[in-house]
Amino acid sequence: MDKGQVEKHYSQLRLDPVSNDWVVIAVGRAMRPEDFSKNKREKIDVSEADCVFCNIATQSAPVLEYKNEKDEWQLVVIPNKYPAFSVGNELRKEQQGPYETMNAIGHHEVIIIRDHKKTIAEMSTSEVKLIIDAYQSRYLSLKDKKFVNYISIFNNYGKEAGASIVHPHSQLMAIPIIDPDLNRSLEGSKKYMDKHGQCVHCAMIEWDITDKKRIVFENKEFVVLCPFASRSSFEVRIYPKVHSAYFEKIDDQNKQSLAEALREAIQRIFEVLGDPAYNFFLHTAPCDGGVHDHYHWHLEIMPKTGTWAGFELGTGIEISTLEPDKAAEFLRLEKNV
């Protein structure tokens, strides 16, 4: 936005056709990226000597290990020490008062790269690809296990985004249930497919690519965009352009392309918002044995630009104060010299 231009206040409700959730885009003041980068990541220095992850490869038995040509580990995957979902042989369902309960059976793993300080924003495409290789490898190893019906892969960067350990890492949780949130997105995309004969995500991407305004970056296989029904300011999604429900089926060329898209997205967020805390996570079809071909896998990146407050917690309606069109404009780096 040009300096001095005064933006009129307006707010709009937008329905996400996948999740069926309403969001509010409420634009009040002319917003600059600086207004969002107040929530900067708190820099916490933990020395390599004190870091629990720096020597993890030698101290625990990794379930996956990638080494370089010098036989030094580059990435390991280990079981989480305090798992939210634990390995077990029996799914015990119990009724406790009016509540249904079950033991949280499953897998909770941590994906750790060797470099203590290098964040994705500072990595090369091939370094990011190594992480994606690990995501896929672990996904394939776990997806057919008993009691595994959904696998969530995610990355928390910065304390404000819930990362309790500074050393860069991602996490994976293989869980026995499909939450109503996920179910609704599966239903939403099924409903759209039945009605329009097209994948709802494909329709969204097509509209975005034609409209151009919310596109941040594209390569042959992937598109990086700010969704029209953004859950928060500067939310970014990465979609494969060719319809595919299942992340785990991605081939090597596509992994390379995804690595580039992810690096581009995170580097731009890093640059525009000044190293903010963020989360990113994978949304892919469940591995519950059902057919979910109508779904369209993707990555979502949510920089910590706002706080879930009483309204969001009480209603489930998220409010963001920046239009996705403007966020994409900033992230295209058009305003930078």
Add this chain to the structure above:
Amino acid sequence: MDKGQVEKHYSQLRLDPVSNDWVVIAVGRAMRPEDFSKNKREKIDVSEADCVFCNIATQSAPVLEYKNEKDEWQLVVIPNKYPAFSVGNELRKEQQGPYETMNAIGHHEVIIIRDHKKTIAEMSTSEVKLIIDAYQSRYLSLKDKKFVNYISIFNNYGKEAGASIVHPHSQLMAIPIIDPDLNRSLEGSKKYMDKHGQCVHCAMIEWDITDKKRIVFENKEFVVLCPFASRSSFEVRIYPKVHSAYFEKIDDQNKQSLAEALREAIQRIFEVLGDPAYNFFLHTAPCDGGVHDHYHWHLEIMPKTGTWAGFELGTGIEISTLEPDKAAEFLRLEKNV
């Protein structure tokens, strides 16, 4: 928990029978309240001279004003300067690409008490009652207006909980939609009623009162408890003991009792967690003209004891690391001398 007692790691999935959401209670380490009070409210000093709310009563036209016997204002309600929902005459629904949109029509008000620094934890019951009087008064004024189908009343305390202004205040948003989140809770309680012939919240409260473990405080009319399917550690809910769907029907005696229950809850959270940031919000039946007698209104208080990270954002499943039984034990102040 006694010092030195080592708690076994376990985690359990619990289904909230109202919202139909799963939560995970993952208990790893022996947790003390200090482990949660790291997320302390950041103290920001804004002098009364610089405070936009200190002189608001004289600078804007309040929609509600309570004065004391000396004719000094004690509480005012004003329209929000940057409303997420704005007053309008026409609900314009539009299809934009694959998205349904509408203008965010409604009301967004701020409820301000005069004292610049006095938080609810430091108030008397009658001071808290004044706030509840204002909630009810504004609710009744707005509920029959055109385009108002749900009214959310909430309080954000501390920057970490999304409060952008230090001066204590609550907010109210009267909105044209009922979000799927709210709809699911209405459906969940309806389904339970149809199946069991009883209100699901009444069943939950009854079980909690018999079980005692999660009860924090009770008076004749209200019960303060930590819910079995807590969304976060130290979540607290306040329920009227006698079934009622509609907050706005509360009488004076019950408002007095609710004020006491809210003050007790917040004071205990303040004491145990050391003045944390928190949100509280009202859940009550919509005012959309439908019959929602099966619902049971209540207040939810969520101290900021954790962060929504990649797993929560990606799946909608919230994880808390403290059992509600233990949270209630702390909040009963049994361990204090």
